Amino acid sequence: MKVWLILSTIFCLSRSIYCQDEFTFGGAADEEEDEAVINFNMKNDSIVKSEMEYLYVLCNVTNLKPNTFTARWLDKNGVVVSPNKILYFKSLLKHREGIYKCEVEKDSVKSNKTFQLNITIPSISINVLPDESLQIGGQISRNCSDFKSMNLSITDTLSHEWVDEKNKTVSNSNFLVIPIKDESVSGTYECRLKSFATSKVYTAKTMVNVQRKVVSANYKIQISTTPGTITFAKMFTLNCDVTPSNGIQYRWLKDNIEISTNKTIYIPSFKKENIGVYKCIAIVKLENGNNLTLEAESLQQLTLFRHSKVELDETPGYTIIVHSGEKKELHCEIEVEAKKRGVEVEWYINNTLFRRGDFRNIGRLDKELVSMLVIRNIVAQNEGKYECRYADKRKEINIVVLTEQGIIQTNPPLLRVKEGQSVEFHCRVDNFANVKNVDLKWKFRSKDGSVTYDIPNDRWETTNPDITEETSFLELNSAVMADNGYLICTEPNGQSAQSELIVTAGEGNVITITPKEIRVRPHQRFDIECFTKTREGRASGQPKFFFSNNKAVGRDARFVETTVGQSHIRLSAPNGLPLSEDNMDVFCGSGDQRVSSKIYIKDTCPPGHRYCQNGQCLENAKFCDGKVDCEDKSDEDPNLCKACDPISKKCEVHRGIIPTKNYYLVHWACDGEEDCGNGYDEENCGEGYLENCGGKFFKCSDGKNIPRGYLCDQNADCDNGDDENLCTYPTIIKTSTKEIKAARTQQVTMTCEASGKPLPAIVWRFNWGCIQQLPRFSVRSYSSNCTTVSSTLTINNFQPGDDGIYNCEALSSRQRAFSDDFQVVLQNRNL
Known part of the structure; x- marks a missing residue:
């Protein structure tokens, strides 16, 4: 028969036997029992904790053997908060403050012990980092303090978010880094730190005032079109107008894909595929040697609002937008003086004479002064120019058919890194039938188009987690100048999206940290190594380990830093770390480059059990069974259902x-x-x-x-x-x-x-x-x-x-x- 192991107790489940081994959980196991008096051994009568810290208190009885008594915890209102001798909260909130009582009973003899829990509320601080320069061409560079750097006992998962004055998210980490192109980035920014366990949000604000440098001229940029109104299948141009116009470098993007480096885009015949968002980027070389980047966007979409018009007009006719599956009537109205009847009208579709039966979903109806085409269940093949001719008249209407297409996006759309830094992009698809992350294909293309190759290869790595089955991740351990270009993600139907990678010269060294992620049990030894070398592979530089608050690891007695070789160091934790240090970040830096390693401290659940998000162990069979069993309800989280x-x-x-x-x-x-x-x-x-x-x-x-x-x-x-x-x-x-x-x-x-x-x-x-x-x-x-x-x-x-x-x-x-x-x-x- 099967035996489940729970904590240190062994439950032996056989066909005829139930047995339980005795064990000691704190206190002296060999003390003689005194059933008349229950002796508690609790260290503190008062405990002070901060919100978001965890609380673990053991109701320790010294003169009773384990499994011979029952224990439970009650809160200030007399409500049972734990049915056993362990009082545990993953993440505290102020309302948990008060008196807690451990109630022990053996053979109808009861006794209790209390302690006072006081809870403080932590505050967030915002720091200005050394590389911040509040001038055009510089960058905003600030970070929001992480509670885990305050020596708090936190096992909760924390998320950071920065928002601007319009409540728009500008960063999803504790770092706020924004290149300054103009004064529009001035304003108030708010850092929000959210607890996963309690959903409480802690906030702090900071003000940014950009100092404008005086330049030789005020530059303006705008996009103009010729002609001013788009006509289906007609010539069209977009002009990027910058004043003053000397020494300008141009880049045109359509839907974030670069299409031209000229000042003007010429479209000989505007069709559906030309619909989209066009962006002109103009780079100006200023007198002080800096570059000023100007951007303008223009949405070119024919007439993408829904027309109720059905009558054809004289050339050029209207362009109407319809969706596949719809029905549309086209009316060719005949003037009385034309002395023609509807039956005498000739219909042309894309310059080809239409006859009944040419299209199974197009019918025709003729009256005295009107001829009509009725298009049912419109499909892509019905797109084009519809023309009616009678006497010396020609009237037309243009139909554009929009099919329901999925969305493919790459993020971030633009990433700037220095040589040696790591790179990560992700590609997401939505509303594509049966398309998953494993179906997405990545490709690299240099800016001039001279270099293209498929990914993954010996440098780029792709990962396709089951838990995010519509998102593919692309990672590069260390960027070099040759990586400047576009990362293109394509789904099986041919639709694609791309992001741009800009790599600038660093100190010339490549920095590596290994491993980038560690998961160990509490108090188990682990090591992290970091080394730097030139792009040619020779040792160079002086890497240093530090924490997220720039605190040197040498001040933490739990870590030992040693030199492995030239430009190669090791960070060891000989006695590991406690459970409270779960989700720690360790950084390694050299010059202005840095990389990081994430450390997770996890204990193990008994066989056949898994962790809830709050640290509670729960049987596998109870995950995703339609019934909430975890106290934090995480056992019904679809993402955890897929966990292995x-x-x-x-x-x-x-x-x-x-x-x-x-x-x-x-x-x-x-x-x-x-x-x-x-x-x-x-x-x-x-x-x-x-x-x-x-x-x-x-x-x-x-x-x-x-x-x-x-x-x-x-x-x-x-x-x-x-x-x-x-x-x-x-x-x-x-x-x-x-x-x-x-x-x-x-x-x-x-x-x-x-x-x-x-x-x-x-x-x-x-x-x-x-x-x-x-x-x-x-x-x-x-x-x-x-x-x-x-x-x-x-x-x-x-x-x-x-x-x-x-x-x-x-x-x-x-x-x-x-x-x-x-x-x-x-x-x-x-x-």
């Missing part, structure tokens, strides 16, 4: 039978005992790691076969009790080296060997999550002697982003065991 759990798998429909359970644990697969209720977990076993050891069954010494799932369940199934003899917990007995430096494209191999009865399954984790589902990653487990099991994780074509923390976990019905962390970092190869 390394040690559990989803039960699927098997042979047309719906499973009775949602999930099963990986070590329950192919153990001779059905867990999904429809046999799904006992099919497709293949040559598993137990194939040489009887597969699904264990053979008793008397020849009897029993399901392997019956081993060590404290219920003898073999006649002589073989299945319950020599049972041991899983143990990691050997691993390969745990410190690995891997170069790009290298093959990396990690091995892990475990023992135990029952023989455990080995599961690999990356940053405490699932191993990436990529062809480059493969796992092979086998047992040659049926007393130990070995597993090998192989990573082919190692890439940035593969660096991080790896673990192997041995899992059986009796317990689980974790290896020490494998720390894999990107190798620094100097010339």
